[in-house]
Amino acid sequence: MMLLLFAVFAITLVGCSLMVVLHRNPVTSALFLVVAFCALAGLYLLLQAEFLAMVQVIVYAGAIMVLFLFVIMYLNLKRDVEDGLQFALRRGAGWLLGILLLGTAALFLSRGWAPGATTEASPPPIGNSAAELTSILLLVGIVGAVVIGRGRAKPPGSEEPAP
Amino acid sequence: MTPLIDVDWWALGPGLALSGGAMLLMLLEFVPAGRNSSRGALVALASLLAAAACVWRVHEVKRALFDGMFVHDTFTVFFTLLFCGIAALSVLLSWDYVKRMRINQAEYYALLLAATLGMIVMSASNDLITIFLGLELMSLALYVLVGFRRSRLESNEAAMKYFLLGAFASGFLLYGIALLYGATGTTHLERMAAFLAGSPLLSNPLLLMGGLLVLVGLGFKVAAVPFHMWTPDAYEGAPTTVTGYMSAGAKAAGFAALLRLALVALPDLQASWKPVLIAIAALTMTVGNVTALLQTNLKRMLAYSSIAHAGYVLVAVVAGGNEGAAAAVFYLAIYSLMNLGAFGIVALLGRDQDEPVLLSDLAGLGFKNPALAFALTIFMLSLGGIPPTAGFMGKFYVFRAAVQAGQIPLVIVGVLNSVVSIFYYLRVTVALYMEEPAGEPTAVSRSIPAVIGVVVSLALTLWWGLQAHALLEQAQRSVLGLM
Numbered sequence: 227m228m229l230l231l232f233a234v235f236a237i238t239l240v241g242c243s244l245m246v247v248l249h250r251n252p253v254t255s256a257l258f259l260v261v262a263f264c265a266l267a268g269l270y271l272l273l274q275a276e277f278l279a280m281v282q283v284i285v286y287a288g289a290i291m292v293l294f295l296f297v298i299m300y301l302n303l304k305r306d307v308e309d310g311l312q313f314a315l316r317r318g319a320g321w322l323l324g325i326l327l328l329g330t331a332a333l334f335l336s337r338g339w340a341p342g343a344t345t346e347a348s349p350p351p352i353g354n355s356a357a358e359l360t361s362i363l364l365l366v367g368i369v370g371a372v373v374i375g376r377g378r379a380k381p382p383g384s385e386e387p388a389p
Numbered sequence: 390m391t392p393l394i395d396v397d398w399w400a401l402g403p404g405l406a407l408s409g410g411a412m413l414l415m416l417l418e419f420v421p422a423g424r425n426s427s428r429g430a431l432v433a434l435a436s437l438l439a440a441a442a443c444v445w446r447v448h449e450v451k452r453a454l455f456d457g458m459f460v461h462d463t464f465t466v467f468f469t470l471l472f473c474g475i476a477a478l479s480v481l482l483s484w485d486y487v488k489r490m491r492i493n494q495a496e497y498y499a500l501l502l503a504a505t506l507g508m509i510v511m512s513a514s515n516d517l518i519t520i521f522l523g524l525e526l527m528s529l530a531l532y533v534l535v536g537f538r539r540s541r542l543e544s545n546e547a548a549m550k551y552f553l554l555g556a557f558a559s560g561f562l563l564y565g566i567a568l569l570y571g572a573t574g575t576t577h578l579e580r581m582a583a584f585l586a587g588s589p590l591l592s593n594p595l596l597l598m599g600g601l602l603v604l605v606g607l608g609f610k611v612a613a614v615p616f617h618m619w620t621p622d623a624y625e626g627a628p629t630t631v632t633g634y635m636s637a638g639a640k641a642a643g644f645a646a647l648l649r650l651a652l653v654a655l656p657d658l659q660a661s662w663k664p665v666l667i668a669i670a671a672l673t674m675t676v677g678n679v680t681a682l683l684q685t686n687l688k689r690m691l692a693y694s695s696i697a698h699a700g701y702v703l704v705a706v707v708a709g710g711n712e713g714a715a716a717a718v719f720y721l722a723i724y725s726l727m728n729l730g731a732f733g734i735v736a737l738l739g740r741d742q743d744e745p746v747l748l749s750d751l752a753g754l755g756f757k758n759p760a761l762a763f764a765l766t767i768f769m770l771s772l773g774g775i776p777p778t779a780g781f782m783g784k785f786y787v788f789r790a791a792v793q794a795g796q797i798p799l800v801i802v803g804v805l806n807s808v809v810s811i812f813y814y815l816r817v818t819v820a821l822y823m824e825e826p827a828g829e830p831t832a833v834s835r836s837i838p839a840v841i842g843v844v845v846s847l848a849l850t851l852w853w854g855l856q857a858h859a860l861l862e863q864a865q866r867s868v869l870g871l872m
Contacts, residue, residue: 356458359510359522362408366503366526369415370533373496374548 232272239265252298256291263287397452400461402443403469407506410436411499418495425488430838433480433498437505441473451870453515457577460515462870467718467863468512468645472638475725476505478842479634482733485836486630490742492537501634504530508638512645515653517566517576517603520646524562524610527642528555531635535627547626554619555609562606568599578654585657597661603650604665610643611699614673624692629744632688633732636695637725644702644721648714651706652871659709666707667799674700674806681813687735687746690813691728694772697810698724704803705787708794711868716790719864723771723783723853730846731768734761737839740832748816753826758833762821764847771850773814774807779853786861 242262249255263286270279398405414432422428444466452461459465479501487493507527514520532555536548570576572595573584590596609616624632651662677697684690702724705717739745755762771780784807791800853860 356518356522359519359526362503362506363522363526363529365412366500366529366533369496369499369503370529373494373500373533374536374539376539 228272232269235265235268235272238262239269252301253295256294256298259294260287260291263291397447397450397454397461399443399447400450400452400454402446403440403473403509404506406436406440406443407502407509410439411502411506414495414499414502424491424493426493427484429493429495429498430480430484433502434477436502437473437477437480440505440509441470441477444469444473454513457579458516458519459510459513460870461513463867464645464649464718464870465509465513467867468641469509471641471722471725472505472508472512475634475638475641475729476501478726478729478733478846479630479638481838481842481845482633482729482736483628483630484838485834486628486736486839489739489834490538490628492628497534497537500530500534504534504634504638508642508645511642512649514646514649515578517569517578517650520650521559521562521566523642524606524646525559527639528559528610531631531639534631535623535635537631538628541626543626544628545626547623551619551623558606558609558616561602561609565599565602565604565606568595568602570599572596572599578649581654582656585655588657591657591661596658600655600658600662601665604647604662607643607647607650608669611640611647611702612696613669613699613703614676614696615669617673617676617696620696621689621692624695625686625688625746629688629732629736629746632692633729633736636691636732637729640695640699640702641721641725644699644706644717648706648717648868649871652709652714652868663707663709666703667796670700670703670707670799671802672700673697673703674803678806678809678813682809684813685748687748687751687817688732690748690817691731691735694810694813695728697806698728698772700806701784701787701803704791704796704799707799708787708790708796710790710794711865711872712790713794714868714871715861715865716786718867719857719861720783720787722860722864723779723850726846726853727768727771727778727780727850730843730850731765731772733839733843733846734765734768737761737834737836737843738831739834745831748820749824749827750831751817751820752824753830754833755822757830761833764843765821766818767847767850769814769817771854773811775811777851777854779850779857782854782857782861786857 239262242258242265245258246255246262249258263282267279267282267287270276270282410432413436414429417428417432447461448463448466450461451463453459454461480498483497483501487497504527507523507525507530510523510526511520514523532548532552535551536544538544566576569581572590572593573581575581575584585591585596605616609619612620624636627635655662674697677693677695677700681690681693681697684693698720702717702720705713705720707713708716735744735746738750751765767778771778774780774784784803788800788803791803
């Protein structure tokens with residue numbers, strides 16, 4: 227069962243990661259990245275690192291991906307195929323970094339540095355209600371800013387500007 | 390494997406219901422509604438009811454939630470129900486008021502729910518950090534609510550003043566929390582008390598300074614003199630229903646946190662904080678009442694009167710012990726009710742967007758609108774502490790607790806102040822019945838929900854005046870959680 231789950235998550239992860247790099251449309255790439263993050267979270271769950279899995283989904287799939295999408299949408303989306311000298315340089319740098327990463331991974335694996343018996347991986351059950359409260363506090367802050375800072379053009383039902 | 394979150398969901402219910410309600414209100418904005426839609430008020434009422442029902446279901450149990458940061462005990466239950474009641478009455482009073490003032494937006498009710506959640510958090514907190522977070526949640530929502538009539542200059546001014554001074558007070562509170570943490574090594578109230586019990590550090594300047602700064606922060610929220618400067622301006626500029634809500638809710642929440650802090654965390658420091666509180670109580674009553682005498686604006690007068698009432702509650706806090714704390718809680722419940730009623734009636738006055746709030750605007754209403762004038766008279770008598778009303782019972786128990794605790798001079802100051810206060814409360818009655826209107830008498834809105842709200846407050850003010858012991862028993866039970 228575990229092996230099957232591992233296979234599913236791992237194949238999804240590798241497949242989606244490849245699609246991120248290979249797909250031509252940046253938005254589609256970003257969405258594949260989301261799936262990849264979720265698959266990674268599944269792997270964490272299999273390793274019984276529930277907290278890490280949750281954070282992976284919340285922080286990476288949630289927050290960081292939104293940031294990615296924002297940046298992509300701010301950039302010019304019309305040119306989705308790039309070439310020229312700059313692109314060649316970038317491609318070279320990409321290869322270099324990829325080889326470096328593989329080399330490091332190989333080094334770690336050959337030395338047997340994979341973590342042995344892990345200690346308690348998860349932090350204690352989430353008892354920090356301060357975080358949840360802070361999120362509501364921030365939400366109220368945002369709503370307040372919108373209410374106070376809303377433009378002069380008002381929707382029906384709101385107050386009319388003073389003479 | 391232990392579940393990731395191990396809590397009593399019913400005890401957590403109010404928080405979930407209120408934050409869920411607030412978010413639902415904002416999501417509902419995607420579905421357009423007319424300017425006179427009552428949808429926001431209905432959703433707000435429903436989530437307040439759900440919150441009250443959740444906490445009522447577990448009102449007999451005592452729980453520590455989230456690693457002891459919150460505590461669910463009789464004190465929490467009493468204040469949660471009180472805050473839900475205050476907010477529900479405010480929703481009823483706001484129902485047509487916001488339409489008349491053209492501020493009928495979902496955010497109004499969402500912020501009201503968020504502020505209520507902040508108040509509940511303050512009363513349930515067993516840790517200085519969560520007290521601070523609750524206070525900020527409440528304050529942030531209130532700053533915006535005060536400035537909700539954005540096209541009105543006074544409303545903007547009020548919000549600005551409240552925000553700047555409030556942020557300043559939060560700074561004091563936070564600094565005080567840091568010093569208390571530095572002196573005791575914990576922000577948890579019970580652990581702090583355990584550390585201080587029999588400790589030789591009781592006169593440690595770090596500790597005293599910390600306690601004092603926290604007192605400043607909370608004193609600001611309950612509008613105690615000398616931290617009351619913002620009150621008249623904020624109360625006058627805010628939409629009247631918001632004024633009623635914050636005068637009742639924010640004050641009760643500030644006192645809830647103060648009571649828990651003083652009686653749970655720092656009872657060993659009594660010798661140090663009592664003299665300070667005695668001075669503040671005497672000052673608060675005197676300055677509030679004397680300044681209220683000079684007001685011609687009804688909202689400003691009620692603002693100063695609310696300052697004075699904070700002084701009466703402080704008398705009960707100073708009296709301390711079971712009786713004093715119970716009297717404080719009892720008084721807060723009664724005060725909230727009659728003050729909300731009074732502001733509710735002020736909110737009923739006027740036509741369209743203008744708000745007649747001068748005392749002279751009341752002239753002649755006694756005959757033109759006898760029911761409204763009668764209700765306002767009862768609220769004024771109750772605020773002044775005249776017998777068949779709840780206000781009398783409240784003052785009676787506060788002063789009795791103080792006499793039993795041996796605070797005779799403070800009681801004398803308090804009683805003298807009550808006498809002074811009767812003068813300006815009766816001036817309202819005089820204006821209602823004995824003055825001729827200069828021109829057209831003031832128009833009165835006929836909003837059904839608001840009338841229901843006023844009638845409920847009126848009935849309870851009279852009922853508790855005659856049958857106070859039921860509420861008093863609840864108040865006494867509630868403070869057992871603190872001892």
